Amino acid sequence: MDVAVFNTRPYDRQFLEAASQGTGHSFMWLEARLTAQTAGLAAGFPAVCVFVNDTVDAAVLEALAHGGTRLVATRSAGFNHIDLKAAARLGITVARVPAYSPHAVAEHAIAMILTLNRKTHRAYNRVREGNFALDGLLGFDMVGKSAGIIGTGEIGTIVARILAGFGCQILASDPMPNPALEDMGAVYLPPQELVARADIISLHCPLTPATRHLIDAAMIGRMKRGAMLINTSRGAVVDTAAVIAGLKSGQIGHLGLDVYEEEADLFFEDLSGTVLQDDLFARLLTFPNVLITGHQAFFTTEALTAIAETTIANIGSFETTGAVIHMVSADRVAQPS
Ligand code: NAD
Numbered sequence: 001m002d003v004a005v006f007n008t009r010p011y012d013r014q015f016l017e018a019a020s021q022g023t024g025h026s027f028m029w030l031e032a033r034l035t036a037q038t039a040g041l042a043a044g045f046p047a048v049c050v051f052v053n054d055t056v057d058a059a060v061l062e063a064l065a066h067g068g069t070r071l072v073a074t075r076s077a078g079f080n081h082i083d084l085k086a087a088a089r090l091g092i093t094v095a096r097v098p099a100y101s102p103h104a105v106a107e108h109a110i111a112m113i114l115t116l117n118r119k120t121h122r123a124y125n126r127v128r129e130g131n132f133a134l135d136g137l138l139g140f141d142m143v144g145k146s147a148g149i150i151g152t153g154e155i156g157t158i159v160a161r162i163l164a165g166f167g168c169q170i171l172a173s174d175p176m177p178n179p180a181l182e183d184m185g186a187v188y189l190p191p192q193e194l195v196a197r198a199d200i201i202s203l204h205c206p207l208t209p210a211t212r213h214l215i216d217a218a219m220i221g222r223m224k225r226g227a228m229l230i231n232t233s234r235g236a237v238v239d240t241a242a243v244i245a246g247l248k249s250g251q252i253g254h255l256g257l258d259v260y261e262e263e264a265d266l267f268f269e270d271l272s273g274t275v276l277q278d279d280l281f282a283r284l285l286t287f288p289n290v291l292i293t294g295h296q297a298f299f300t301t302e303a304l305t306a307i308a309e310t311t312i313a314n315i316g317s318f319e320t321t322g323a324v325i326h327m328v329s330a331d332r333v334a335q336p337s
Helices: 010-019 058-066 084-090 102-118 120-128 154-165 179-183 191-197 217-222 240-249 279-284 301-321
Strands: 002-005 026-029 047-050 071-074 093-095 146-150 169-173 200-203 227-231 252-257 290-292
Touching (some): 010 026, 010 301, 047 301, 058 084, 071 301, 093 301, 102 227, 102 252, 102 301, 146 154, 146 191, 154 200, 191 217, 217 240, 240 279
Parallel strands (some): 002 026, 002 047, 071 093, 146 169, 200 227
16 A cells, blocks of 8 residues: 655654565655645555644645545554544544553653652763762652552553552542552542642643643642642643743642643754744743653654554555554544543
């Protein structure tokens, strides 16, 4: 099958080529993001492969359908960037990678927690400059702290397991409680109560209308003073302006972000030679107790292998049967998994 791959980086090509050995698929590798302006490049391609920062709204889907595209395969678990109703209306099948390596994301969340706690991001620079003073590097023991996990699916469950291993008390919030966590001794609470009791809050829910700005000024106001907030889910689960106010007042003691509301214009690009236009993002970069990574939580060899293999399996299945293995349909918009 002919596949137009948008937003391609060298690692995408490397892993997709390896996974497609012997399948006969033919790829057009495009560095450009999929947008209304670039959709025409896929004309004549029955399959299009995208990533989280591509625009797959109704207008783009209409352009793709007009060009003969019948399959959109996203190299991600989340699918909030795709207008599923428009896809259904246009007869375009949408495939995703439901679980590639939840460990990759969970372990990155833990890396952020430990970095912010023990300030290794600051110690690294200090020691290289010959500054061995410990002032400002004070951390806390993880044992005995309350860790609140919002969203206890694949990733949240692994985060909970690792933090339980540190001796943390696990608090959880999810409309569908996970018996595996309850067996671990986790206590399920409404999110408002969880944030009031947790020393560390880690977000692992999908972005839905119900979770957009879940962490807003009111929720931040309910947090323990100096709490740590970690977001590796989707940027818009957090209200960035409210978080900045919380950092300035000291209400939020540590912030770890792998995702950002307006990341589409920033992440996955080398912008080191350009002037940063996003003032909220620029403000976040000024805090010593904020750690930001550019949507790299998924970025392990194991995860990229699994993403490529599942994507190729979806494309192969669509080619031979007309159906994909991991379909996302409009009727699941209200409750994505
Ligand atoms: P999952 O579907 O296994 O788990 C999501 C959980 O969130 C489910 O248990 C669901 O019931 C719960 N949930 C839904 N609405 C909720 C709400 N209002 N409050 C609390 N919980 C709610 O998904 P997963 O594989 O664990 O991934 C979680 C999210 O992580 C994805 O949706 C995606 O946005 C994000 N993600 C980020 C990266 C990254 O690189 N940073 C990579 C993969 C996934």
